[in-house]
Amino acid sequence: RPKNQWICKKIAGERLEKNEIKQLIQAYMKKESDIPDYEMAAWLMAVYFHGMDKEELADFTNSLVDTGEKLDLSAINGVVVDKHSTGGVGDKTTLILGPLLAAVGVHVAKMSGRGLGHTGGTLDKLDAIPSVQPTAKFNTALSLDEFISLVNKQKVAVAGQTADLAPGDKKLYALRDVTGTVESIPLIAASVMSKKLASGAQAIVLDVKVGSGAFMKTEQEALSLAKKMVKIGTHLGRRTIAVVTDMDQPLGYAIGNALEVQEAIEILQNQGPDDLREVVLVLGVEMMCLAKDVTPEQARNELERALSSGAALQKFKDWVLSQGGDPSVVDGALPQAKFQQVVQAKQDGFIQSIQTEEIGFCTMKLGAGREVMEDQIDPAVGIIMHVKIGQRVEKGDVLFTLHYNESQRLIEAKELDLDRLITLSNVKIERPKLIKGVIM
Numbered sequence: 505r506p507k508n509q510w511i512c513k514k515i516a517g518e519r520l521e522k523n524e525i526k527q528l529i530q531a532y533m534k535k536e537s538d539i540p541d542y543e544m545a546a547w548l549m550a551v552y553f554h555g556m557d558k559e560e561l562a563d564f565t566n567s568l569v570d571t572g573e574k575l576d577l578s579a580i581n582g583v584v585v586d587k588h589s590t591g592g593v594g595d596k597t598t599l600i601l602g603p604l605l606a607a608v609g610v611h612v613a614k615m616s617g618r619g620l621g622h623t624g625g626t627l628d629k630l631d632a633i634p635s636v637q638p639t640a641k642f643n644t645a646l647s648l649d650e651f652i653s654l655v656n657k658q659k660v661a662v663a664g665q666t667a668d669l670a671p672g673d674k675k676l677y678a679l680r681d682v683t684g685t686v687e688s689i690p691l692i693a694a695s696v697m698s699k700k701l702a703s704g705a706q707a708i709v710l711d712v713k714v715g716s717g718a719f720m721k722t723e724q725e726a727l728s729l730a731k732k733m734v735k736i737g738t739h740l741g742r743r744t745i746a747v748v749t750d751m752d753q754p755l756g757y758a759i760g761n762a763l764e765v766q767e768a769i770e771i772l773q774n775q776g777p778d779d780l781r782e783v784v785l786v787l788g789v790e791m792m793c794l795a796k797d798v799t800p801e802q803a804r805n806e807l808e809r810a811l812s813s814g815a816a817l818q819k820f821k822d823w824v825l826s827q828g829g830d831p832s833v834v835d836g837a838l839p840q841a842k843f844q845q846v847v848q849a850k851q852d853g854f855i856q857s858i859q860t861e862e863i864g865f866c867t868m869k870l871g872a873g874r875e876v877m878e879d880q881i882d883p884a885v886g887i888i889m890h891v892k893i894g895q896r897v898e899k900g901d902v903l904f905t906l907h908y909n910e911s912q913r914l915i916e917a918k919e920l921d922l923d924r925l926i927t928l929s930n931v932k933i934e935r936p937k938l939i940k941g942v943i944m
C-alpha cells in the first residue's frame with residue numbers, strides 16, 4: 505500500500521515528494537480516513553527524528569493550508585502585513601502595532617486567538633476593553649466583509665478566527681499532543697505557518713520568543729525555528745521576516761488583560777516601559793519595510809513620530825470605536841481588581857533570573873488565563889512586576905503586585921510558592937539582550 509511506503513520512506517530518512525505528502529495529508533483528512541491515527545503518529549515520529557528539508561517542509565505546510573479555507577484579502581487596497589508571536593508572558597505588542605502601523609499607512613489585517621496556559625491571547629486582552637454599549641463587548645466576531653471594509657477604511661482591524669483555517673493542522677496537533685511529537689521544530693514551523701499562510705497576508709513578521717517564558721527555551725532552538733518559518737513563507741511566495749526576542753522575563757511590567765491594555769496605551773501615549781517600546785519599534789520597522797518602500801531608518805523615524813505626535817493614540821481610539829469599544833479607555837475606563845497584595849524581596853541582591861512561565865501560570869491562577877478552553881477570564885486581575893533582570897533590590901522592596909478579586913484564587917496562586925520565582929544574586933548581573941537576531 506502506498507501509504508505504508510510513505511511511512512517507511514520517512515522512517516528510512518528519505519524525503520517525500522510533493523504529491524506523496526499531499527496524498528498523505530488528504531487521505532488523513534478524509535471523513536472515513538484511509539490513514540488511522542497510529543499510522544500518522546508513526547510518520548510524525550519519523551519526522552521528529554529525521555526532520556524535513558526545505559522543499560519537503562514547504563510542501564507539507566502547503567498541504568496543511570489546502571485542508572481548509574484560504575482568506576482572500578485581495579479587496580484590500582494595499583500590501584497587507586500580518587504579525588505573529590510564538591507566545592510570551594506580558595506580550596501585548598499587537599495592541600500597539602495595529603494602530604501604530606495603521607497611523608503610518610500600513611494595512612494591518614490581524615486574525616488573533618484566545619490564550620491557553622501561561623500566555624494570554626490578544627482577543628482576551630481586547631475583551632477587557634469596555635464597550636460603548638453597556639451590554640456589548642469589543643467586537644472581534646467580524647465577517648470577512650466587515651474585516652476587509654474596516655482595514656480599507658482605517659487600515660487596522662483585529663478579528664477572531666471564524667474561517668476554518670488549516671483544519672489539518674488542528675487534527676495533527678491533537679495527535680502530536682498525545683504522541684510526544686509537539687516539540688519538533690519542523691512540525692512547529694509548519695503548524696504556525698500553515699495558519700499564517702491561510703490568513704491571506706502578503707507579508708508576515710514573526711516574533712519568535714526565547715527564554716524562560718517562551719515555548720523555545722534556547723537561542724539555538726529559537727533561531728532554528730525562525731529560519732525554518734522564514735524559509736517556508738518565502739518559498740511559498742510571502743515576504744517573511746522573523747525577529748527573535750527575549751522572553752527570559754515578562755515584556756513590560758504588566759501581565760493580565762486590562763493591565764496589559766493599560767500598558768499598551770501608555771506606549772501609545774509615548775510613555776511606558778523601554779523594553780516593550782523597543783520590541784514594538786523593531787517589529788514595526790520590519791512590518792513597515794515589508795509594506796512600503798522605506799529604509800529601516802526612515803521607518804523608525806516615522807514610527808517614533810507617530811508615537812510622539814499622538815497620531816498612533818488617535819488611531820487606537822478610532823480603531824477601538826470602530827469595533828464597538830469605548831475610546832475613553834485611554835483615560836482610564838478599564839476594569840480594576842478589588843484587591844492587591846505585594847510580594848517583597850527577602851534579602852538584598854541583584855535580580856538574577858525570573859521564572860517567567862511560572863509567573864504566567866500564577867496570573868492564570870488569579871483568573872487572567874485559562875487552564876482549559878471553557879474557563880472564564882476575569883479581565884481585571886493579573887500581576888504588575890516591579891523589577892527587571894540585573895536590577896538591584898534591597899530587602900523589603902516590592903518585587904511584584906498581585907491584583908485579584910477572589911481570595912480563593914489568591915490562595916491557589918500563592919501555592920505556586922511565589923518567593924521562588926525570582927532568584928537574587930550577590931554579584932551584578934547583565935540584562936539579557938532584548939533582540940537576539942533578525943532572520944530574513
Ligand code: URA
Binds near residue numbers: 692
Ligand atoms: N503553536 C502552534 O501553532 N503550533 C505548534 O506546533 C506549536 C505552537
